Amino acid sequence: MLRRNTPIQQKLMKVIMLTSGAVLLLTCSSFFAYEFVTFRQSSMRELSTLGEIIATNSTAALAFDDSTAANEILSALKAERHIVAAGVYDADGKLFSYYRASRNQTPFPTVPEADGYQFAAAYFGGYQPIVQGDKRLGTLYLKSDTGAMYERLKLYGTIALLVVALSFLLAYLLSRNLQHGITTPILALTETAKAVSDRHDYSVRAVKQVDNEVGVLTDAFNHMLTRIQEQNLALNESSAKIVAFNQRLEQRVAERTAELEASNKELESFSYSVSHDLRAPIRSIHGYGNILKEEYASVFDAEALRLIQTILRNSKRMGQLIDDLLAFSRLGRKExxxxxVSVQDIVQIIVEEQKSIEGDRPLEIKIEKLPNAFADLTTLRQVWINLVSNALKYSRDRERSIVEIGSFEKDGALIYYIKDNGAGFDMKYYDKLFGVFQRLHSQKEFEGTGVGLAIVQRIIAKHGGxxxxxxKLNEGATFYFTLSGMSSSAVAVNEN
Known part of the structure; x- marks a missing residue:
């Protein structure tokens, strides 16, 4: 009824009008209820009095069995325009004489009912005994419509409507004049606040028009504007200093960023050069070691052969480390x-390749539905190769290697995962998992260089994922990853 955003003028007007309306409605309702009850009681008394008169006049007609006289007595009721029916019953309860107004077509009761008068929905009616001395000669039946009551109520309703209309008009005129004294200072304060808000001009001041509570509010508002103006001046000075400091800071950040980029490029170039230059000596060591093993095996004793085998094994591992380091450094430059990309096809091909490498070892690899990805095919394939080969490598000590590959959606992101039943690892060493040359198992337990997961993390980071x-240790591991881009086919799979 009174909405929160309704202007205060309209609110005051509505409050006054609604209050006046509620008072008038309650008054009129009480007046109508009182008139209805009192008029009904007076109508019943008048009908009862009329019944007594007619009953007294009808005693002679019943005593001498003169229906004509009884009809004449009842016909006098024509003067009472609200009497619609009247009847005289003899002592045996038979209708002796009756009167019926032309507008009444309802039949008379076959036998008289209990004495007394009652009020029904559309009429007053009842029965009056006709007695002579101590002897009951018969019963008088009277029925009157409620027209008189409704005519009176209609008249009162018309008067009430006029009173309500005049009262509302008077209340509207009075409220319109009185609310100006309340709302004008508030509206002036509102206009000042709006001017400050729109123009951000805190030098504006509200004019104090009254000395009541609104005047106190105006003084407080002006004081607040003064404080804000003072703080703004101090803030502007601080802002100028902050802007100058930020500019110097941004310049230093830009310089340091450029230095870091140059250092990264130099580091990548150095890593590539070192790795590339080390490949030739390592190949030479491995090659000469093979020559010693194959051509001079008969000359060396068992200890010498063991040392040559150690040289070959470590030179091979060194070569693998150099190759992985080269691959890792190339990722920084690769666009x-x-x-x-069909992830399903990539994983299916890699799994078949790994199965052929593993030979007859018992494997159970389950591949769920894998939606397509918007990605670089070569590097994404490298991710899956590393993850699948790791899952099979670290589960080779089990009777059967069980690997599950799938995907799911969470918080609007598509997540791929690969789960194995292998050796797992202790989560307290998790921060070393994706580091270069970081290993959570010894070389004797599982071969490797410790670069594979670092490469996987770098590829996924370049994809924005x-x-x-x-x-858990000895209970397997699950790797999850996301990619920033999702293909249209992946979206369709997720929606279905």
Whole structure:
């Protein structure tokens, strides 16, 4: 009824009008209820009095069995325009004489009922005994409509409507004049606040028009504007200093960023050069070691052969480390060629390749539905190769390697995962998991260089995604990763 955003003028007007309306409605309702009850009581008394008169006049007609006289007595009721029916019953309860107004077509009761008068929905009616001395000669039946009551109520309703209309008009005129004294200072204060808000000019001041509570509010508002103006001046001075400091800071950040980029490029170039230059000596060591093993095996004793085998094994591992380091350094310079890639096909091919490498070892690899990805095919394939080969490598000590590959959607992101039943790892060493040359198992337990997961993390980071893992020692591990781009076919799979 009174909405929160309704202007205060309209609210005051509505409050006054609604209050006046509620008072008038309650008054009129009480008046109508009182008139209805009192008029009904007076009508019943008048009908009862009329019945007594007619009953007294009808005693002679009943005593001498003169229906004509009884009809004449009843016909006198024509003067009472609200009497619609009247009847005289003899002592045996038979209708002796009756009167019926032309507008009444309802039949008379076959026998008289209990004495007394009552009020029904559309009429007053009842029965009056006709007695002579101590002897009951018969019964008088009277029926009157409620027209008189409704005519009176209609008249009162018309008067009430006029009173309500005049009262509302008077209340409207009075409220319109009185509310100006309340709302004008408030509206002036509102206009000042709006001017300050729109122009951000805190030098504006509200004019004090009254000395009541609104005047106190005006003084407080002006004091607040003064404080804000003073604080703004101080803030502007501080802002100028902050802007100058930020500019110097941004310049230093830009310089440091440029230095870091140059350092990264130099580091990548150094890593590539070192790795590339080390490959030739390592190959020479491995090659000469093979020559010693194959051509001079008969000359060397068992200890010498063991040492040569150690040289070959470590030179091979060193070569693998150099190759992985080269691959890792190339990722920093590689530009991604992203397009719609079938992850399902990539994983299926890699799994078949790994099965052929593993030979007859019992494997159970389950591949769920894998939506397409918007990614670089070459690097994404490298991710899956590393993850699948790791899952099979770290579960080779089990009777059967069980690997599950799938995907799911969470918080609007598509997440791929690979789960194995292998050796797992202790989560307290999780921060070392994706580091370069960081290993959570010894070389004797599982071969490797410790670069594979670092490469996987770097590839996924270049795709704008992230990778994480969950594991328990000797209970397996699960690796999850996301990619920033999702193909249209992946979207369709998720929606279905």
């Amino acid at each position: 991604l060629m992203r397009f719609d 992230k990778i994480w893992a969950e594991a």
